[in-house]
Amino acid sequence: MRSLSLFVIGLVFGGGLGFLVAAANGIALDGHDHGDHDHAAAAGHDHATHDHSRVTDLPAGPDAPSVGLTATPDPVSGWNLKVTVENFRFAPEHASAPAQPGEGHAHLYVNGEKVARLYGPWFHLSGAQPGDKVTVTLNGNDHSGLSVDGVPVEASAILGQ
Template sequence: MSRSLALFAIGLVFGGGAGFVIAAGNGVTFDGHDHGSADHHGGGHGEVTAHDHSQAVSLVAGPDAPSVAIQLHKDPMAGWNLQVTPQNFRFAPQNSSADVDGEGHAHVYVNGEKLARLYANWMHIPALPEMAEVKVSLNTNSHKTLQVEGEPLEAKTSVPTGGDGS
């Protein structure tokens, strides 16, 4: 039993480390920022340089409207690989504030908790609880939520039962 626990711990350390290396190599950032600060919501010294997550950009539905689909793939080593497939939308890590139609980034949530900002089509998640809900939303460069006809531009899926959560 103790040998199994030791191997499990070693697997978590190396699996988590590999996940972070893969994420960093794909442009995934885990850096946060203070949502409580006044300048985050444009309340600084009269200048609006920060972003506001409470605003949304609503787009008209149609063949040119952005959309997103996601899939979870069990990683053969450990954890899960999240595949994000946007349509009429381009990830733009070089533009972190100026909005440009059809580009921005994604936010990844697990059970309602924000996990990361995403600037690529793939992300490794080291572990997920069985039946956890994974949601990906598309956002403008300035972090405004994208909507189509008032509905958030997002996709959701759940971790399959029997996926052992790791």
């Protein structure tokens, strides 16, 4: 019982001390940046097979996936992005797994630079300015870009317009 008590005390004070040290050094504790973090490598996946240049081309028709994007200024800061999809399902549970028809995730770009991976329809974007171009692409579980008859499945918005 004493070991369990000491373990819990260590978790509470160890975690609390870590947050205090981070805050004292100006480290923001307000979010998790998916843009630069390699989830595949962290999960033990071989990054060599994680090729963002691959494209899965799908035929046009009523079952073809599509995407839309709206950007609304957040009342406090940044932008609230809403991604609407048709014939596509966000499947975070299958990220970095083999491609499955009709499911995957999205990639978010600001002025052509990838900033995040999206696993759902809403995303809060901070640090972007009015006039910046925001683009979202649909991607398979294996990160291949999706296209329909050679046209990438993507949508863009200019912030503030």
